[in-house]
Amino acid sequence: MKKALLALGLVLLLSACASGGKGSKAEYIPEDAYAGDELDIVRLINQRIKYSQDDNESEYLKLFYADSPINGLPNFKLRTVRLTEDIGIQEQKQAVVAVVLAEDVVSTGESFTSQYVFIKSRLTDDVWKIWDID
Numbered sequence: 001m002k003k004a005l006l007a008l009g010l011v012l013l014l015s016a017c018a019s020g021g022k023g024s025k026a027e028y029i030p031e032d033a034y035a036g037d038e039l040d041i042v043r044l045i046n047q048r049i050k051y052s053q054d055d056n057e058s059e060y061l062k063l064f065y066a067d068s069p070i071n072g073l074p075n076f077k078l079r080t081v082r083l084t085e086d087i088g089i090q091e092q093k094q095a096v097v098a099v100v101l102a103e104d105v106v107s108t109g110e111s112f113t114s115q116y117v118f119i120k121s122r123l124t125d126d127v128w129k130i131w132d133i134d
Contacts, residue, residue, distance in 0.1 A: 041100065
């Protein structure tokens with residue numbers, strides 16, 4: 001009996017070590033709390049999490065404007081994004097701009113503050129896209 005418990009404990013310990021001791025499963029922002037432009041923006045953030053997790057660079061880059069300074073997948077897997085403030089949307093002559101302050105959490109458990117900038121062109125009736133992430 002003691003050997004079985006010891007073996008079970010060893011298996012659990014090894015599996016925790018293999019995963020780095022951190023959960024790396026993606027956690028998405030609940031979309032049911034948002035509507036309209038805010039929902040579109042939250043969906044973009046959730047897609048960013050998904051494509052980062054999947055290492056899907058081609059779909060990841062479709063989330064960004066062609067002129068964006070972002071030109072590839074980040075060198076980390078994004079686990080979740082926590083919005084730290086309300087989504088601020090401002091209408092301008094040629095575009096609608098949204099700024100979102102958030103806490104990005106990566107698969108290692110480390111987190112950092114990010115500022116997302118989204119743009120939707122008024123001239124082309126474009127959809128929301130990510131312009132930049134600082």
